[in-house]
Amino acid sequence: MRKFSSFEWVPDFARGHVKEMRVRWALEEAGLPYREMRLTQEEKAGAPYLQLQPFGQVPCFEDGEVSMFESGAIVLRIAEQSEALMPRDAQGRARTMSWVFAALNSVEPEVAHLAAIDLFHEGEEWARLRRPGAVENVLHRLRQLAGWLGDRDYLEDRFTAGDLMMTTVLREVRQEEVLVQFPTLRAYRERCEARPAFRQALADHLAIYAQAAE
Numbered sequence: 577m578r579k580f581s582s583f584e585w586v587p588d589f590a591r592g593h594v595k596e597m598r599v600r601w602a603l604e605e606a607g608l609p610y611r612e613m614r615l616t617q618e619e620k621a622g623a624p625y626l627q628l629q630p631f632g633q634v635p636c637f638e639d640g641e642v643s644m645f646e647s648g649a650i651v652l653r654i655a656e657q658s659e660a661l662m663p664r665d666a667q668g669r670a671r672t673m674s675w676v677f678a679a680l681n682s683v684e685p686e687v688a689h690l691a692a693i694d695l696f697h698e699g700e701e702w703a704r705l706r707r708p709g710a711v712e713n714v715l716h717r718l719r720q721l722a723g724w725l726g727d728r729d730y731l732e733d734r735f736t737a738g739d740l741m742m743t744t745v746l747r748e749v750r751q752e753e754v755l756v757q758f759p760t761l762r763a764y765r766e767r768c769e770a771r772p773a774f775r776q777a778l779a780d781h782l783a784i785y786a787q788a789a790e
């Protein structure tokens with residue numbers, strides 16, 4: 577049975593955005609059954625969990641054959657086992673992997689930098705000075721992404737793990753001043769979020785915190 581880690585509690589701003597969502601969504605797309613390993617804040621820093629995830633983060637993943645960590649690597653592992661996430665031909669596989677890495681390495685760093693400024697450093701002098709440059713870097717990447725996407729539904733000719741990963745990164749762009757400039761990316765994100773697998777994953781993820789509040 578496949579198993580991944582999640583947190584039994586996270587602050588409000590993180591709900592719906594914890595990186596285990598990527599794994600949950602991938603497993604739903606693939607139609608593979610799974611179990612969760614819900615961690616307390618103490619457990620994530622404990623020696624047993626650090627054997628599974630050296631940085632004390634979620635998600636980690638086990639499937640009976642491998643034990644691994646890093647959401648991108650885990651999603652690719654699941655994609656290897658499901659054509660729903662990655663075509664079987666060499667070119668299709670290569671393009672899927674390219675987009676997974678593009679989301680994580682080319683787009684996410686800029687998005688995460690701006691998010692950190694707005695979520696964690698609002699009002700600090702350095703953040704006020706840095707913010708315009710950080711916004712411009714996000715705009716630049718999103719202009720390039722929108723240019724590639726054009727009027728396509730997905731990054732390639734069908735939905736892949738690359739779209740899954742890119743959507744989770746675009747979900748971190750919460751600045752209306754940025755979003756308003758990219759109607760096609762907003763529509764792309766919403767198209768991916770409308771997939772039944774995403775909706776199921778999000779509902780199951782949010783249910784953790786609804787239970788915690790009871």
Ligand SMILES: N[C@@H](CCC(=O)N[C@@H](CS)C(=O)NCC(=O)O)C(=O)O
Nearest residue numbers: 593594595632633634635646647648
């Ligand atoms: N690069 C890692 C990042 C994972 C990550 O940032 N996880 C966050 C939750 S979204 C976490 O566990 N934060 C707790 C911590 O860093 O102590 C991945 O993609 O799996």
